[in-house]
Amino acid sequence: MRLFDFSLKFNGFDIDNARKTLSKIQALNDFEFNDYVEKKQEEIISYHLQNNPFYKSFGKGIAIDRWDSVPVMTKRHLQRPLQQRLSLGYGLKDIYVNKTSGSSGDPFIFAKDKWCHAMTWAEIMDRFSWYGIDFNSSKQARFYGIPLDKKGYYKERVKDWFGNRFRFSVFDLSDEAFDKALKNFKASKFKYINGYTSPIVQFAKYLKRKNVILNTICCSLRVCIVTSEMLFEDDKKLMETQFGVPVVNEYGASELDLIAFENLTGEWQVNSETLYVEVLDQNDNALPNGEEGRIVITSLYNKAHPFIRYDIGDIGTLSDKGSIRKPILEKLTGRTNDIAVLPSGKKAAGLTFYYITKSVIEDDGNVSEFVIEQVALDKFMIRYISLNELSGDMKKTIAIEMERYLEPGINVYFERVSKLERTKAGKLKQFVSNL
Incomplete structure (x- = not known):
């Protein structure tokens, strides 16, 4: 039974149709893809100007046929009660609600409509499949936090069960905690590691001290995928040595989607199917590929809540070797945690x-x-x-x-x-x- 798919469907996320829609987008030729992006940009702006009172007030001066007339929004613009930011006709039963991590120092609660969230999962599952990962059958060693209150704790454990994953706490990075983790790796057929960069680096350092190569005791392990924090080259080499598997870099934001994912040729390929990613200067002007600036992102599918030209708070560079169909993130600055x-x-x-x-x-x-x-x-x-x-x-x-x-x-x-x-x-x- 495909438990992960079942859990998405049970919660109202139409993952089957989302996968089909994503496949159709990926099948477009270059001309069709460019037309698709332009239509989605116009569609999402028009929708929110007509159906979202908050965005209608925010985007008063927008000219639909001029993308540069669309104002840049930041997290601080969104720090108001969620009900004030939702589009008309969307209630709690129609949306997915969550909190941002606050890693940038600007926390807030956000929402996605259920179709948008289904497309998010279709995108994530597509990228992970590049490395042979199937969320329904590939067991995950998960290095994430977990709430300590009973309700939150058991809710996450249930989600982990449906997600075919076992969660290792990032609250304790002692050798004693890693001793227990190592025993779990010996007893379980984990196919991949996924989680925050810094605790996984600490686990790799522990393995080095113990002179252990992880995939010699967990032979099913195939890949390690890190997210949420900056991955430095020295740390990547250490992890690949101690884990005995490739380390893949993911860049995402909970309020948006998977933003970029390291492809099989080592490029940080930007999600161009459900997002539109730009790099802007301090005056909100688009910079040519190859120049460093503010990363600003538009969610092309979220009709419940506007994320249009949204400044995520990061600085980066799009490669001049990329295209609108396959943008490449050349550099990202400032996603580290001590x-x-x-x-x-x-x-x-x-x-x-x-x-x-x-x-x-x-x-x-x-x-x-x-x-x-x-x-x-x-x-x-x-x-x-x-x-x-x-x-x-x-x-x-x-x-x-x-x-x-x-x-x-x-x-x-x-x-x-x-x-x-x-x-x-x-x-x-x-x-x-x-x-």
């Missing part, structure tokens, strides 16, 4: 703070930006921008969560500020270690 080192010597991935700061991410748009800085082994500073001061109860909740996810003895301090320091690329890092 490792937190705690008083006991325990390590935790920077993306751990996504789960800790969930209590800050509310649908009322109060907190617009935040960063967490580790200033000592036991001291963390949370700096944030908000409409209103965080209450004492909220601060206490966050402090308790920090101890629960990390370890006792953690001291958490808060500072409400009017401005947060950004990198040279203009991006916030959610977590920075000063150790």
